[in-house]
Amino acid sequence: MNTLRVALLGCGVVGSEVARQLTEHSADLAARAGAQLELAGVAVRRLERDRSATGVDPSLFTTDAAGLVSRPDVDLVVEVVGGIEPARGLILAAMERGKSVVTANKALLADDGHALHTAADKHGVDLYYEAAVAGAIPLLRPLRESLAGDHVTRVLGIVNGTTNYILDQMDSNGTGFAEALEEAQALGYAEADPTADVEGFDASAKAAILAGIAFHSPVTSADVHREGIANVTSADVASARAMGAVVKLLAICELTNGGSTVGVRVHPAMIPRTHPLAGVRGAYNAVFVEAEYAGQLMFYGPGAGGAPTASAVLGDLVTVARNRAGGVVGPGGSWYADRPVRPMGETVTRYHISLGVDDRAGVLANVANVFAKHDVSIETVRQRAEGPTDAELVVVTHKATDQALSATVEDLSRLDTVRDVMSVMRVEGE
Numbered sequence: 001m002n003t004l005r006v007a008l009l010g011c012g013v014v015g016s017e018v019a020r021q022l023t024e025h026s027a028d029l030a031a032r033a034g035a036q037l038e039l040a041g042v043a044v045r046r047l048e049r050d051r052s053a054t055g056v057d058p059s060l061f062t063t064d065a066a067g068l069v070s071r072p073d074v075d076l077v078v079e080v081v082g083g084i085e086p087a088r089g090l091i092l093a094a095m096e097r098g099k100s101v102v103t104a105n106k107a108l109l110a111d112d113g114h115a116l117h118t119a120a121d122k123h124g125v126d127l128y129y130e131a132a133v134a135g136a137i138p139l140l141r142p143l144r145e146s147l148a149g150d151h152v153t154r155v156l157g158i159v160n161g162t163t164n165y166i167l168d169q170m171d172s173n174g175t176g177f178a179e180a181l182e183e184a185q186a187l188g189y190a191e192a193d194p195t196a197d198v199e200g201f202d203a204s205a206k207a208a209i210l211a212g213i214a215f216h217s218p219v220t221s222a223d224v225h226r227e228g229i230a231n232v233t234s235a236d237v238a239s240a241r242a243m244g245a246v247v248k249l250l251a252i253c254e255l256t257n258g259g260s261t262v263g264v265r266v267h268p269a270m271i272p273r274t275h276p277l278a279g280v281r282g283a284y285n286a287v288f289v290e291a292e293y294a295g296q297l298m299f300y301g302p303g304a305g306g307a308p309t310a311s312a313v314l315g316d317l318v319t320v321a322r323n324r325a326g327g328v329v330g331p332g333g334s335w336y337a338d339r340p341v342r343p344m345g346e347t348v349t350r351y352h353i354s355l356g357v358d359d360r361a362g363v364l365a366n367v368a369n370v371f372a373k374h375d376v377s378i379e380t381v382r383q384r385a386e387g388p389t390d391a392e393l394v395v396v397t398h399k400a401t402d403q404a405l406s407a408t409v410e411d412l413s414r415l416d417t418v419r420d421v422m423s424v425m426r427v428e429g430e
């Protein structure tokens with residue numbers, strides 16, 4: 001049996017699990033790949049750390065990642081360092097030397113996917129990154145391969161485990177934001193810089209990758225309308241609960257304007273508790289794919305964490321090894337449809353708006369007039385006294401454009417009787 005030598009770049013949460021699983025299950029993996037997968041080296045930042053739990057021969061660790069990917073005895077490269085550089089340079093260097101690459105790096109793929117796929121095509125190598133979106137869940141391969149004959153119209157779901165964990169803890173246990181984030185970090189769900197999760201950058205990168213693959217169009221993170229969960233308060237969570245809803249960070253990629261444009265957005269939204277996404281707990285992810293002929297498909301599973309993510313990495317590694325043994329490469333990038341991204345202002349959805357107002361006659365009429373002026377129709381209004389002269393007014397609208405809603409909120413904030421626009425959140429899932 002042939003041996004394929006693997007360079008592993010990074011031995012953190014994901015890398016250490018890749019190393020452990022690769023070592024522990026080498027016989028099974030060899031039988032499935034048709035070649036022995038042998039670690040040629042593991043690039044780390046510091047040599048002195050105890051990595052005995054990985055089962056890797058200590059002599060294989062090196063701090064010279066660039067040297068490792070250039071070695072002639074390395075056939076395949078797994079990049080789980082994260083970030084843009086040096087990951088990008090290391091991947092390109094590996095490809096230039098004819099080595100196929102498996103990566104979990106969504107930040108890089110979302111920004112540079114086109115260039116990396118072009119490099120892979122040029123050098124006749126594979127580039128696989130199933131772990132980059134929704135961790136262990138097989139999602140990119142089904143979109144790219146199983147649904148290649150269909151016409152995907154929408155991809156919608158929860159694609160960030162850390163924020164789902166935080167929102168779930170806030171909703172289920174009343175845990176504070178900071179405490180829940182610390183737990184998510186300790187469990188290995190969060191990015192090295194957790195603001196990537198909290199501010200929605202991680203979910204936006206995943207949304208860009210999903211939209212690009214689903215709609216065969218070039219979409220980068222910069223094209224994604226992004227709002228994170230940093231401003232979601234326990235009051236929002238309670239308000240959602242009061243109307244039978246739950247707050248989730250959603251990624252929504254859809255064909256718009258009759259399929260001529262693509263809408264891509266990431267933002268917190270209230271969804272009814274009866275919606276299947278409402279039951280997605282902890283760091284789990286779930287993604288709906290809607291296609292013209294297949295109908296509605298749902299993908300569900302662990303979206304973060306070392307072992308589940310390593311499962312997706314190893315799945316790719318076996319595929320890449322099989323391709324190499326068969327002298328073929330898998331499908332590359334596909335951008336032929338070249339659909340532009342629709343401006344966010346044209347997005348149509350419902351809104352939940354919470355206002356701090358003076359509790360006196362005429363306030364409701366004032367507020368209603370502002371909605372009417374911008375042609376935003378009100379579905380429900382709830383008022384709760386907050387003291388002798390203050391009240392909270394919660395308005396849920398019918399569907400309106402983002403543009404009209406923003407103009408409404410701006411005018412509301414200028415009303416003398418409105419003390420504070422406390423929160424504005426989209427309502428999805430009906």
Ligand SMILES: NC(=O)C1=CN([C@@H]2O[C@H](COP(=O)(O)OP(=O)(O)OC[C@H]3O[C@@H](n4cnc5c(N)ncnc54)[C@H](O)[C@@H]3O)[C@@H](O)[C@H]2O)C=CC1
Nearest residue numbers: 010011012013014043044045080081082104105304305309
């Ligand atoms: N943790 C998770 O649940 C998931 C992570 N990912 C992605 O997997 C990648 C790795 O993530 P984690 O393992 O969580 O991060 P991590 O921060 O735990 O691991 C990265 C490791 O790379 C090392 N490193 C940094 N620069 C290096 C260099 N120049 N040479 C050698 N080693 C270097 C760091 O010291 C660290 O040990 C990232 O792209 C991340 O977005 C993807 C899906 C899930």
Ligand SMILES: N[C@@H](CC=O)C(=O)O
Nearest residue numbers: 160161162190191304
């Ligand atoms: N930080 C990410 C890890 C997986 O992609 C997340 O929380 O989802």
Ligand code: NA
Nearest residue numbers: 130133135137
């Ligand atoms: Na995945």
